[in-house]
Amino acid sequence: MSMNTSPAFKRIVLKLSGEALAGPQGSGIDPSSAAYIAEKVKAIHELGVQTAIIIGAGNLWRGSTGVHRGMEQSTADHMGMIGTVMNGLALQDAFERMGIVTRVQTAIQMNAVAEPYIRLRAIRHLEKGRVVIITGGTGNPFFTTDTAAALRAAEIDADIVIKATKVNGVYSADPKKDPTATRFSRLTYDDVLANEYNVMDMTAFALCREHSLPILVVDFWANNDLLEAVRGNHSVGTIIASKEKLAQMG
Numbered sequence: 001m002s003m004n005t006s007p008a009f010k011r012i013v014l015k016l017s018g019e020a021l022a023g024p025q026g027s028g029i030d031p032s033s034a035a036y037i038a039e040k041v042k043a044i045h046e047l048g049v050q051t052a053i054i055i056g057a058g059n060l061w062r063g064s065t066g067v068h069r070g071m072e073q074s075t076a077d078h079m080g081m082i083g084t085v086m087n088g089l090a091l092q093d094a095f096e097r098m099g100i101v102t103r104v105q106t107a108i109q110m111n112a113v114a115e116p117y118i119r120l121r122a123i124r125h126l127e128k129g130r131v132v133i134i135t136g137g138t139g140n141p142f143f144t145t146d147t148a149a150a151l152r153a154a155e156i157d158a159d160i161v162i163k164a165t166k167v168n169g170v171y172s173a174d175p176k177k178d179p180t181a182t183r184f185s186r187l188t189y190d191d192v193l194a195n196e197y198n199v200m201d202m203t204a205f206a207l208c209r210e211h212s213l214p215i216l217v218v219d220f221w222a223n224n225d226l227l228e229a230v231r232g233n234h235s236v237g238t239i240i241a242s243k244e245k246l247a248q249m250g
Contacts, residue, residue: 008232057083107139
């Protein structure tokens with residue numbers, strides 16, 4: 001455990017998969033899963049970390065399913081973007097029940113249920129200590145929610161993109177198949193490209209690299225790994241950044 005109780009990052013973008021909301025059944029929205037996510041985020045929120053969340057919609061709809069059956073990619077992607085708003089509202093409910101003031105913003109306007117995504121308004125909410133759930137992807141088809149996370153992080157000047165997964169970081173091989181696989185605590189962008197490590201889609205990765213935006217891959221479900229990673233404990237997760245940025249992090 002890290003003895004450091006202060007956060008290593010002031011403002012983060014947390015990327016969650018839609019499946020995180022699904023619960024044991026693997027699809028749909030499970031309120032208990034939303035409450036679990038809210039508890040995890042509450043712990044870092046209480047450190048004073050400004051937190052924006054991007055969530056996918058794989059628990060409700062996978063665009064690839066429609067495309068494989070002949071659906072237009074744009075239609076399939078728009079359905080997914082609408083699904084992220086449903087997930088955002090479920091998360092907002094869980095946060096508000098815990099007394100955390102939350103705003104849902106969406107790149108696809110739905111003024112009756114959520115604010116439109118406006119960069120400066122999102123920043124203002126964060127500065128006031130509110131959790132901001134940014135939904136609707138990028139507002140455009142053909143882009144993943146990974147790309148939305150990288151884009152929004154660059155826009156709101158976040159310190160890092162945290163990709164919440166079921167694996168404790170990036171490994172030299174698949175740890176489920178290879179018992180000798182080792183976890184990297186730090187990697188440069190070039191390391192990831194040279195070794196073809198699967199961190200996030202290439203559009204999202206290129207955005208992070210271009211804007212020198214660090215990426216932290218962490219097991220969201222394991223104990224206090226997210227909290228420890230936000231505190232700067234390098235024994236959990238994998239941080240990916242430029243050589244210069246890694247040197248600054250110490």
